[in-house]
Amino acid sequence: MEVFGIGGSGKRTAGWYMDGNWNDWFLLPAATTPLPDEEIPPGEERIFTLGKEIWVYSTVGMRLPLYCSEARLVCRQDGSWQFNAFMRNTETDGDCSFDLYLRLHDVSRPFDFRLSGELGAPGDKEAAQLGRLTQGFLPEARFQEEGHYDALTDQAFFREVFTCSATFTIPPPGWSSYITPPTEDPE
Known part of the structure; x- marks a missing residue:
C-alpha cells in the first residue's frame, strides 16, 4: 500500500507499507499538479488517457473480443471537452454495438462520459x-x-477535475450473430 500526503512544510511526501512494515516517508519530486489551494494557470487542460487496453469477449461464434486500445478525454478551462477512442471488433461471426464510459472520481458535480458506436464483423465470413x-x-x-x-x-x-482520477469501462456490448444454426435431422 502506498500513502501520499502533504507535510507540515507543504512538501508532497509518500510512504509505503509492505510485508508488515512501514517504510520511511520520502519527498516526491516537484509535481505539475497543483495543490488544492494553488491557482491553475489560464489555458491549462486536463487529459485523461486509457492506461491499459480493455477487452470484452463476445457471446457469439468464436468468442473473439471487442477492444479499446486507446482512449482520451481532454477537459479545458473554457468549458469545452473532447472524448475519443479507438475501438476494434475482432469477432468474425458477429457485429457489435458498444458504450465506452469514463467516470471522474472525487469531483463535487457529476461529470461522466459515454461514447457509443457500432462496429461490423471483420473478414469475409457470413x-x-x-x-x-x-x-x-x-x-x-x-x-x-x-x-x-x-x-x-x-x-x-476545474481544480477538482485537474487533480481527480478517472476510470474507463465497457459494459457487455450488444452482439449480433449471423451464424446459421445447424438444421435439425427430421428423423
Whole structure:
C-alpha cells in the first residue's frame, strides 16, 4: 500500500507499507499538479488517457473480443471537452454495438462520459457479408464526442477535475450473430 500526503512544510511526501512494515516517508519530486489551494494557470487542460487496453469477449461464434486500445478525454478551462477512442471488433461471426464510459472520481458535480458506436464483423465470413459491414460500419474505427460543460469554467471545479482520477469501462456490448444454426435431422 502506498500513502501520499502533504507535510507540515507543504512538501508532497509518500510512504509505503509492505510485508508488515512501514517504510520511511520520502519527498516526491516537484509535481505539475497543483495543490488544492494553488491557482491553475489560464489555458491549462486536463487529459485523461486509457492506461491499459480493455477487452470484452463476445457471446457469439468464436468468442473473439471487442477492444479499446486507446482512449482520451481532454477537459479545458473554457468549458469545452473532447472524448475519443479507438475501438476494434475482432469477432468474425458477429457485429457489435458498444458504450465506452469514463467516470471522474472525487469531483463535487457529476461529470461522466459515454461514447457509443457500432462496429461490423471483420473478414469475409457470413457476418461480414450480411451484417453492418455492408452498411458501412467498419470493424475498427475512431469515435469522438465533444461538448461544453459550464462547470469547467468554475476555477474551483476545474481544480477538482485537474487533480481527480478517472476510470474507463465497457459494459457487455450488444452482439449480433449471423451464424446459421445447424438444421435439425427430421428423423
